[in-house]
Amino acid sequence: MFKANSNYASTPELKKKVTVKDIKTVHTSFKKSIKKTKCLCSSCLEIIDGEVFEENGEIWLYKQCGKDGEQRVRHLISNPIVYYALQELHKDRVALNEGLIFKTTYRCNQQCLYCFMSANEHDIPDVDKKKLIGQIKQFKGDVVYLSGGEPTLRDDLCDIIAEIKNLSFRSVLFTNGKKLTDRTYVRKLKKTGLDAVILQFDSLDDEDCLKICGEKLAALKMAVVENLKKEGMCTLLYVNVVGGINDTRVKALFDYAISHDNIRLLFFNPLWPIGRRGESKKLNFSDMLDCVVKKLGIPYDYFIESTRFSTYVFEILRKLRFREGIKEPPCSVSCYLLRDGKKYVSLDSIINLPKVNHCLQSLEAHIDREKNRCVNIGRLLLIKEFYVLLCATLFNVKVFKYACKALVYFLSNPTRFTNLYFMFINVLSVMVGQYPDKHTIEFSLFKTCNMHTESGNGKSLPTCLREIYADAGKL
Ligand SMILES: [Zn+2]
Known part of the structure; x- marks a missing residue:
């Protein structure tokens, strides 16, 4: 894993790790159907059937329009490692747009x-x-x-x-x-x-x-x-x-x-x-x-x-506050870098991120929106992962050190960033994402879309779909 503790962009060791993870070298040539979906015909913009599949180490979208025939495009998230990771993360979720x-x-x-x-x-x-x-x-x-x-x-x-x-x-x-x-x-x-x-x-x-x-x-x-x-x-x-x-x-x-x-x-x-x-x-x-x-x-x-x-x-x-919505959409990825004086560090230089994620995943699965907050907190106290997580953070010198720095940062900036979540953490998030266009739009991504645009009379559409329609004069 990534362990930045200095200006890592110039660290040869990390560059090497990137090369090893190059997805194009780990996938071989084969065709595998992943799922059926709905999408737009790139020509007439009608909603048509489509299929997501993997071939030659990339994710593709196959579409068939009764009027305009077959179409085949690179999927919006054509990188299989990222595609499968996001699919897994979003598979059981349905969320209102935040x-x-x-x-x-x-x-x-x-x-x-x-x-x-x-x-x-x-x-x-x-x-x-x-x-x-x-x-x-x-x-x-x-x-x-x-x-x-x-x-x-x-x-x-x-x-x-x-x-x-x-x-x-x-x-x-x-x-x-x-x-x-x-x-x-x-x-x-x-x-x-x-x-x-x-x-x-x-x-x-x-x-x-x-x-x-x-x-x-x-x-x-x-x-x-x-x-x-x-x-x-x-x-x-x-x-x-x-x-x-x-x-x-x-x-x-x-x-x-x-x-x-x-x-x-x-x-x-x-x-x-x-x-x-x-x-x-x-x-x-x-x-x-x-x-x-x-x-x-x-x-x-x-x-x-x-x-x-x-x-x-x-x-x-969000679940503990009974709020709807989702933070991370299915069409982007982001990472956190904590500022630390003139340097910056990654989260996984402080905590074992895969292990922490495993615990968080389990915690999330044990919260039931139908139950009240006390019942939910009680349920969390009964699972092993809660204590694993607690130990991984409370008895971690690096976490303690960073928490102290965060406190100093917060106290020295009392009026700043007051409207933010976790305003005391001096963090930069680097995000990569893209809105689909008429070729790449795929409706299965909408169920956890976090960004809609108002489209008249109190209704809204996923921003990508709204703008594709507006661009074609079809709204
Ligand atoms: Zn068509």
């Missing part, structure tokens, strides 16, 4: 060459505030995502955030950051109750920004991150990875993110071929993950074990 995206405007103060919304091309007025709040009230999950176009173009954005807070949802803002160069505005957003900002952050190189967004934006983005840091705003960086342009910037973006403790997520998302889309080299989820694994020296195993850990921990907490 997050819901609301499109507050179709206007934007940027004209990116790549934009799944095709912002500024629609003649659609901004959604009326009252109507928007009415839609939000019907949402059953936890997190409201305010999206656009560019939501900061709305003068009533803070009023909307205040209403969301009154309704006891968390609020997260998608933004290109241009308006956040004004620190007073950032302070106002924070004071109003905004929980986090998802900042589009494609590159630290102006030439890349020019090719992707049509503008030199590197200095602006860095100034925005500084403002967000000064105001203690939880910051998530969303990297729209365009093959042939910024796919070589993975390490530079990581180095930047790890050195800013307000940045809690670095999300590498290969270009979604929807809406306005300039030229690009094709890049899917598995290509992206390969690239991140190689550039950052984080093994596949660590991504998988971290994703399992996160899923179990959040599911246990």
Whole structure:
């Protein structure tokens, strides 16, 4: 397993481990049917039957349309190791979407060459505030995502955030950051109750920004991150990875993110071929993950074990709080890196992650949503894994040391990150995921989809499906 305790990206031993785990070398050529599913015909977009299968060390999707004939595409998660791990993790789960995206405007103060919304091309007025709040009230999950176009173009954005807070949802803002160069505005957003900002952050190189967004934006983005840091705003960086342009910037973006403790997520998302889309080299989820694994020296195993850990921990907490939703969707993987002074460490350098995951899995299985919290806690106290887990953490010097550091961090930053889960842990999550397009969309993934988009009259659809329909004018 991955045991980083220093700047591991330059550690030859870890690089070697990545090579050993290269999936292409461990699978031989054979064809194996995995499951029947529903999907979309890539031509007519009708819902049709499909089959997931494995061949030559990759996962594929076979589709058959009565009108347009047979189609065969690489599965969204074509890497078999990751595919089977996520299947196993999600197999008995059905979850309501934890997050819901609301499109507050179709206007934007940027004209990116790549934009799944095709912002500024629609003649659609901004959604009326009252109507928007009415839609939000019907949402059953936890997190409201305010999206656009560019939501900061709305003068009533803070009023909307205040209403969301009154309704006891968390609020997260998608933004290109241009308006956040004004620190007073950032302070106002924070004071109003905004929980986090998802900042589009494609590159630290102006030439890349020019090719992707049509503008030199590197200095602006860095100034925005500084403002967000000064105001203690939880910051998530969303990297729209365009093959042939910024796919070589993975390490530079990581180095930047790890050195800013307000940045809690670095999300590498290969270009979604929807809406306005300039030229690009094709890049899917598995290509992206390969690239991140190689550039950052984080093994596949660590991504998988971290994703399992996160899923179990959040599911246990959610079940005990009788909340619906799911933290980790079936179309992404993420891993945690704990900041420790100038260094960073992986979770499995502190705990035996597979062993801890085994215990957490057992704990989760013993919680019954139908029973009350006391009964559930009683059930947990009766199983062996509870005590194994306790021993693995309580009697672990490394855990104790890190807990002390976390306490110092928390006490020295009492007003910061107050709206976050586990705000005392100084952690960066590196995430790789991709929204399916009309070729790769596969309906079996929807049962644990955590991100929907409002699609009118209080209804919502998985974000990928909604945007595929919208792009084709079929909504
Ligand atoms: Zn068709």
